[in-house]
Every structure is written in structure tokens, then in C-alpha cells.
Amino acid sequence: MREVIFSREYLQRRSFIELSARDRAESLFDSGTGRELAGPFDRIESPWLAMQGVTPQADDGCIVMRGTIAGQRAVVIAFNGAFQGGGIGEVSGAKLTTALDLACRDSENGQPTSAVLLLETGGVRLQEANLGLAAVAEIISSIIALRRYAPVISVIAGPVGCFGGMSLTAGVSSYIVMTPEGRLGLNGPEVIEEESGVEEFDASDRALTWSIYGGQQRYNQGLVDILVDDDIDQVIKTVQELITKGVPPRNRSEQVDVYRSHIAALDPSTKWNPADVSWSAASLARPIGRNQEVASNEEEHNQ
């Protein structure tokens, strides 16, 4: 067996994923500026869970913090994937929507306020079914309203990933940042196996799962703007750079013609290898990142 050598850089890395959701949110702010709103001691918890014998959490698994990042006004909304799989309920959904709406109001009044979404979520919380789904529709709307004035940055760092309706939320963001440990998709492997059968998707095939949803693949495909290591300093630096950069010229979900033509060119009668389905050239909005040269070539190609 080959000897495993850890680089100095790797050993000195401080994991972003291993921080609590609250610490993840706080870590992004300029020192001392992060202030939590409607926190656990406000005790606005889900009114629907206790009725079903499920213990609620005092902050409903969603942390909202306001402050400055790189000297600019920002709000960070972090989901706690350990509580109900980060599922969106009435309260957590309303926290996110309201934070976006207040940032939008300030931005319209000449004080641009960016939003950073730390997404660790399986989508709609099924115990709050229709109010969760309604909340996701409202979140999407509020992101689209805010991103005209200030960037909305989705960060998908941990293995809970971002699934279900919340993948649309990431999809309409100004920028998506992922780690190789993050996962992004509409339907997770278990759901597909359940709905369409094991021959469609074998959810026990971990390698297949990562080859489709993993951060590296989504980045290679051009469905994500920046790939970062699971490292606090890298995440902070990336978020700071994106906030400084501001609103992109075109958002990914507005580039309908580009992606529609990619889909038209695919042949669904064959079995696909995920690595072959890659249109990183389609990513217009890729301002910075560790693959800088590739990104700038692609931009030329498309503009």
C-alpha cells in the first residue's frame, strides 16, 4: 500500500462543514459585526410539529444574521441540516423570505444588502407539507426580487446538500459556491429509486450518486460558479470576493436558450456517463475561482 502523505496545507485546514450552523453564519461576517435576528430565545418555533409528536427546535433550524462582509451590508441565512434534515417549514421558510425582503427593501432605498444562503437542506419539510412548499415558492420570488440590486450567494458546503424545492432556490441565485463534499439536485437518489425503480437509479451506488450530484461534477458542468475546499478561510474569502464583485451581468437561470439547446443536443436513448454531460462553457457568470484561466476562456467563448 502506498504511504499516505498529508500536505501541510491540508493539515492546517479548518473545516467549514464541521462548524455549527450558527458558527458558520457568524464566521462570514467582518469581525464582531454579525448579529442574530429572531434567535432561539425569541422562541418562534414551528406551530405544526408538536401537534404531530415531533419536538420543535427554538430557532426552527434556521439562523438569520445581519452585519457587514468585506465592509458591505449583508444578511446570512444558515440552515441546520441536523434538525429535520434542514427541511423548510413555515417558520424557517418565513425567516429566509423575510430576510431577503428586508435586504431588498434596503437595497431599493440605496443601501445594497447582499444575502448569503448556507444551504443544508433536503427541501420541503413533509410535516409542514403545503406550507413548506408555499414557503419555497415565496423564497424563489424574494431571491429574484433581491438579486436585481445585490448578489444572492448560495453556499452548499456539507453532505446534506441541497435538494428538492430548495435546489430551485440555489438555481435562481446570483452565484453558487460548492465544496466537493456538497451535493446538488432536484430529486435525491432515494426518491428516484422510490418513484421510478431501481433500474432507473440504484440509490445504494454511492459512486454513481457522487458522480452526478457532487460539487466537483456540478462545477465541471458549469452549474456552479466556484468550487472551494472545505476550509473556513477559503469560504470566507470567496464570499467576500463575490460580494465585492456584485450583481453578475446575467444570472444562470435567465440563460434559457443556452441550456435549452444543451438539452436538445442530448440523446436520451443512450445511457449517459455523468462526466460526458458537461457544458462548463455555458457558465457565463464565473467571475473568480481557482480555475481562473478556464473560466475567462469560457466567458470569451460565450459573450
Next chain:
Amino acid sequence: MEQFEFKYPAKRKVLRRAHVGVVGSGDLEVLLEPTEIGAASVLVRTSVDGFKDNWKAVLDRFFGQYDGAVHIEINDAGATPGAVYLRLQQAVEASES
């Protein structure tokens, strides 16, 4: 889901409130807030029914060592007594740091 309340004597003033933990499988969250000197109170909500005696035993042991005047709320998703004790200690540490 079950809910219990417990009361203990308390003689020491606590300065800060603290929040630790998460209501995730096998874990719990603790909200600790200072109250008036005299009594400490604990409100437990747990998703696992039928363990009131175990809760009382853990809390008796904890308040055998701790005399802070606090109100504690516990939201539990099936934590072991050891995990409960650890979270309570973390909350105390956070409230005194």
C-alpha cells in the same frame, strides 16, 4: 412527545444566557436563562415517550453539582443520559465564559 417540569433549589446568580445543541437524532438543544435566586426550573420536551424517571435521575445528578438560578428548556430528539449531561455542562460553560 412528552413534556415534564422539574424544580430545584438555586442560590447563585448566573450572568449570561446560553444556547447549545440541536434537535437532531440522538441529540438535544438546551436553552439556559438566568432567573431570580431561589429556584431553578427545567422544562423538558422529548420525542421519546416513557422516560420520565430517567430524566429526573439525570437532572437530579446535574443539580446535585450545580446551584445556578436558571430556567432551562430542553428540546430532545432521543439523546442518551450521557449526551444530556454533556449538553447541560456545555450550556453552563457557555453561560459562565
Next chain:
Amino acid sequence: MSKPTGIRGRVWFKALTDQEKPMPGDPPSVLVADAPVGNENARLLCVVPDPNSRFPCASHGEVGLEQAYTLATRIREIIKADTTGSAGNEIKKRPFIAIVDVKSQAYGRREEIAGIHLAAAAAADAYATARFAGHPVITLIVGQAISGGFLTHGYQANRLLAFADDDVLIHAMHKEPAARITRRTVAQLESLAKTVTPLSYDVRDYAKLGLLYKLLPVSNPETPSADEISLVRNAIAEAIADARIGPTDLRNRFESEAAQTARKATRLIRARLEEEWNQ
């Protein structure tokens, strides 16, 4: 068990547009037409089943990759055409009517590989962008409106209309899988849904959440009478007029009368965050 998806979508698309063919270049599963509604010319959009769909997981009335991008394209071409001209004269923004009878999003491996989340986001984006640009966006739920399918097609509307009918289903997930995932029997889920309104599969309970603009009494959704079609047309025209004078965001959904009761927690969060925002 609910009836097969898609019959109602097609019936109502035809009833309201007098057309039944897709636009040139579009897949057979997306019907789009321009037709008069009230005294306006509207664009109507509907997703229907296509047994010969290129993508097999999107053949029974699911919203898949092609459906989502086609919707986005057909919405955006109107937004562009109705943008204020160079002379600066204000163009009246045409309404969009989404006729909704969608089983779900497409559950497939190829769909995930090709990034169906972005396709869904692009369609939702187009609808929301239309709404913010001042186009009235009205959704008519004639059958099923489930999960990602509904988020993609219909849930960004200013005003939601639905038929008061037992086979109208608006939900985050079909009953059987939802019961399995939350570790309940269907009977337990149904029993809980009697007190936990957002769990209910009955559109009349959905109406109590405050999200709907109106529930329409249509007793034969598969074979509507002329009177029923006319009732629906009038309701759409009224919704368009109401959307034109209201805000372009979705606040009506939590400010409505029913929401004052059903969405107390939403309103409490909004008030608290607003209060603490500038402290």
C-alpha cells in the same frame, strides 16, 4: 387513487384557447397559445402527458427538462416583446395563464445528470420575472399541482385559482410516499391532516391556508359545460384585473384574510425580523 393526470389540462387548454397543438419546435407535452380572456389577449401555458416523450420519465404529465425550458422560452419571448419600446411609450403587459395539471417533476437519473433543478429554476424565474415586470400571472389549477412540478409551473403566479373538486390535489408529495417517508400509515396521515391543515390533501383545506385567490365551483372538470367555461373565464378576467392593481410580489399570500389565522407563525416572524432588523 387519483385519476390519470393530464386529461383535465388538455380539456381546459382547449376550452380556453380553442387550440390543442404545440407551437412549432416545442415538444408535444407543452401547449402554448395566445387567446383572448376578458378584453385582453393572454398567453396560456399547459404541460400535458406525451407517451412518446424523448425523456421517458417525463411522459405522464411530469414537468421535466424539455417542459421547463420550453415554458421559460415561451414566457420570456412575451416579456421581451412587451418591454417598453424605444419611444418610451408604455406597452400593456400581456397576462400569462398557467393551466396546471402536473403529476410532479420528472424523477429520473438522466434528468438529474442534466441539471433538472436549473431547468425548473429557469421556468420559475421566467414566471416570477414576468410578474415583477408587471405581467399579471394567473394560475388555474384544474387537476394535480404537486411538488417540484408546481414550483416549476404555476406557483409563481400573482393569483392562484383552483377547482373545488375532490380530484384537485395541491401538495408537496403524493400521499403514499409522504406517509412512508414520515413513517406513518396513509390512515394515520389522513387522520393527522384533519387537524394539521398543511398536511391535508383536500383542496378545501388548502384554501384555508390563505394562498388561493379563489376556489371555483366546477362540478365536471373533465367535461365542462358552457356555463362552467364562462364562469372560469370570468374568474380569470377578474384575477387579471385584481393582479394589475396589486403589488407584484407574493405578499397577498400571507396578508390574505385566511392567512391571518393559518399563517400566524409566518406573520410573527415577519414582524419580529422587521423589528430587530435595524436595532
